[in-house]
Amino acid sequence: MISNKFKLILLVHILLFCFTSTLKGQSNKKLNIIVFGAHPDDCDNKFGGTAALFSQMGHNVKFVSVTNGDAGHFKKGGGALAKIRRAEAKEAAKRLKIEYTVLDNHDGELLPSLNVRHQIIREIRNWNADIVLTHRPVDYHPDHRYTGVLVQDAAYLVIVPNVVSDTPPLEKNPVFLYLQDRFQKPYPFQPEITIDISSTIDQKMSGLDAHESQFYEWLPWTEGRLSEVPNKKSERLVYLKNKWGAKSAISQETRKSLTKWYGGKKGNSIEYVESFEICEYGKQPTDSEILKLFPMLNSK
Amino acid sequence: MKKLILSIFLLCTGGILSAQNSQNNPLKIIAFGAHPDDCDAKFGGTAALYAQMGHKVKFVSLTNGDAGHQSEGGGFLGKRRRAEAKKAGKILNITYDVLDNHDGELMPTLQVRHQVIRKIREWDADIVLGLRPNDYHPDHRNAGIIVQDAAYLVIVPNVTPDTPPLKKNPVFLYMKDNFKKPTPFSKDIAIIIDTVVDQKIKALAAHSSQMFEWLPWVSGVEKKEIPTNEIDRLAWLKKKYSTQIIWSEENIALLKKWYPKVKNTSVKYLEFFEICEYGKQPNTSEIKKLFPMLK
Numbered sequence: 001m002i003s004n005k006f007k008l009i010l011l012v013h014i015l016l017f018c019f020t021s022t023l024k025g026q027s028n029k030k031l032n033i034i035v036f037g038a039h040p041d042d043c044d045n046k047f048g049g050t051a052a053l054f055s056q057m058g059h060n061v062k063f064v065s066v067t068n069g070d071a072g073h074f075k076k077g078g079g080a081l082a083k084i085r086r087a088e089a090k091e092a093a094k095r096l097k098i099e100y101t102v103l104d105n106h107d108g109e110l111l112p113s114l115n116v117r118h119q120i121i122r123e124i125r126n127w128n129a130d131i132v133l134t135h136r137p138v139d140y141h142p143d144h145r146y147t148g149v150l151v152q153d154a155a156y157l158v159i160v161p162n163v164v165s166d167t168p169p170l171e172k173n174p175v176f177l178y179l180q181d182r183f184q185k186p187y188p189f190q191p192e193i194t195i196d197i198s199s200t201i202d203q204k205m206s207g208l209d210a211h212e213s214q215f216y217e218w219l220p221w222t223e224g225r226l227s228e229v230p231n232k233k234s235e236r237l238v239y240l241k242n243k244w245g246a247k248s249a250i251s252q253e254t255r256k257s258l259t260k261w262y263g264g265k266k267g268n269s270i271e272y273v274e275s276f277e278i279c280e281y282g283k284q285p286t287d288s289e290i291l292k293l294f295p296m297l298n299s300k
Numbered sequence: 301m302k303k304l305i306l307s308i309f310l311l312c313t314g315g316i317l318s319a320q321n322s323q324n325n326p327l328k329i330i331a332f333g334a335h336p337d338d339c340d341a342k343f344g345g346t347a348a349l350y351a352q353m354g355h356k357v358k359f360v361s362l363t364n365g366d367a368g369h370q371s372e373g374g375g376f377l378g379k380r381r382r383a384e385a386k387k388a389g390k391i392l393n394i395t396y397d398v399l400d401n402h403d404g405e406l407m408p409t410l411q412v413r414h415q416v417i418r419k420i421r422e423w424d425a426d427i428v429l430g431l432r433p434n435d436y437h438p439d440h441r442n443a444g445i446i447v448q449d450a451a452y453l454v455i456v457p458n459v460t461p462d463t464p465p466l467k468k469n470p471v472f473l474y475m476k477d478n479f480k481k482p483t484p485f486s487k488d489i490a491i492i493i494d495t496v497v498d499q500k501i502k503a504l505a506a507h508s509s510q511m512f513e514w515l516p517w518v519s520g521v522e523k524k525e526i527p528t529n530e531i532d533r534l535a536w537l538k539k540k541y542s543t544q545i546i547w548s549e550e551n552i553a554l555l556k557k558w559y560p561k562v563k564n565t566s567v568k569y570l571e572f573f574e575i576c577e578y579g580k581q582p583n584t585s586e587i588k589k590l591f592p593m594l595k
Contacts, residue, residue, distance in 0.1 A: 071459055072456075072458070073458065074457055077457075077458040077461075081458075107458070108453055108456060108458065108459040111408075111409075111410065138577075140451070140452055140577070140578050141452055141453075142448070142449040142452075142453065183577050184577065185482075185483055185577060187482075222455060
């Protein structure tokens with residue numbers, strides 16, 4: 001017969017074992033982050049630096065382009081262009097060490113239809129996302145605005161089993177975040193979370209560099225500045241960094257956000273950042289939950 | 301005397317120069333309303349000023365207005381309203397197009413978006429005017445969304461490839477409304493229309509199915525209150541549809557910004573425009589070039 005004392009010791013051991021293994025499990029838990037942009041290159045441009053940080057730390061990041069980008073060129077178009085852009089996206093993913101999916105919806109014609117909403121719900125569920133990021137429904141391109149609407153419309157519905165019943169629902173509504181834009185109406189973007197991307201800015205630029213058809217062809221063409229693009233690979237990276245990777249113009253609001261998350265000393269010296277706004281339609285995280293969702297904030 | 305002759309000479313050449321400038325290089329302005337009469341009510345005065353200066357203005361109604369009457373409807377009403385629009389266009393010296401989409405059923409579809417993109421490209425527009433996507437009538441809101449969605453895409457060659465793209469995104473402006481949410485209309489630009497206000501009223505009167513039939517009927521105006529002879533009708537309309545400006549501090553500041561030499565006591569009628577964030581963002585000197593009546 002086992003004595004009561006022994007029973008107690010055994011119980012304490014079992015309890016301790018359970019407790020520590022859960023703790024360990026928690027700290028090892030991989031975060032799943034999914035980002036929706038309207039075109040192949042949008043996520044890279046607004047989240048590439050943070051994505052590289054997540055990936056370095058062993059977390060899972062996926063970019064989804066809701067359109068195939070088949071209108072984004074002055075000389076090429078249609079399926080042939082979509083094929084080029086899908087390959088560019090895959091190359092960018094390799095450089096950022098993430099996954100990239102390009103959905104086959106037409107560029108320049110995205111509407112907030114149920115069909116696309118369901119594609120997005122499936123993507124979020126299949127990724128078992130902890131964080132979902134996208135554009136605000138106010139931005140210069142209608143595809144960006146409708147991507148914002150579509151992802152907003154997926155929030156909450158991702159937990160409803162009767163919606164898109166071919167894909168099991170998430171147990172919890174993830175945190176939904178907006179990527180930064182410069183639009184002022186109806187209200188300006190709020191930089192609630194700001195991440196220091198100084199250590200990954202070059203990797204981010206290398207990700208953008210993979211989208212050759214965009215950063216060296218289409219985008220300069222739309223500005224009438226195609227002749228300014230250098231031909232040599234080494235010069236192109238310098239050009240890219242000058243144009244797209246320049247030290248972030250940090251507003252007072254962003255600086256406030258930086259000093260909140262990184263402390264006054266470091267927060268005042270950071271020059272390369274990406275900021276995010278919390279969408280009201282997802283889970284509303286507390287500051288300590290944000291620290292868990294953005295673990296790079298703890299290794300400041 | 302010499303000075304006087306010189307200044308007369310300068311005045312003449314200056315006048316000729318500016319007339320030549322607008323003839324050789326006229327500005328092209330296109331305004332989109334939901335119904336035939338929307339553009340007239342919100343932009344008619346400024347449109348008349350542009351036309352006087354030799355610039356080219358086009359109004360486009362995205363629906364044919366075939367639901368806007370208490371006892372008429374369908375294709376017959378659509379036809380009547382198209383004729384009214386043409387008449388108003390003549391009075392303002394502008395072009396007026398009425399698209400054949402049903403009134404009360406406008407949706408922000410790709411098909412209508414492409415109609416709008418084609419119109420903007422064919423007019424080679426420097427300025428595009430639309431409604432804000434918050435307004436009392438769903439057709440107005442959807443018209444606002446459709447025009448917003450054409451911004452930027454007008455320069456993309458792969459979009460609507462049957463019509464060559466514009467080289468530059470035009471300036472997009474909103475016409476005034478009184479709605480407050482999520483943000484009130486922002487009076488970014490103010491234009492004095494006192495010299496053309498009667499022309500504007502005459503253009504509105506051309507939409508007789510609206511001004512003297514449908515609009516009084518929906519607002520409960522009794523038939524006997526509506527005058528029947530032309531002169532009385534114009535006076536009645538002017539009283540109803542061209543409210544004189546109230547000189548609030550905001551409006552005084554606006555006048556000072558855009559017309560620094562003009563005293564507010566000498567001005568009665570203004571039209572206002574808000575700059576849409578999705579088109580080209582003009583600075584003050586670019587706005588003065590786009591609105592050459594600002595002096």
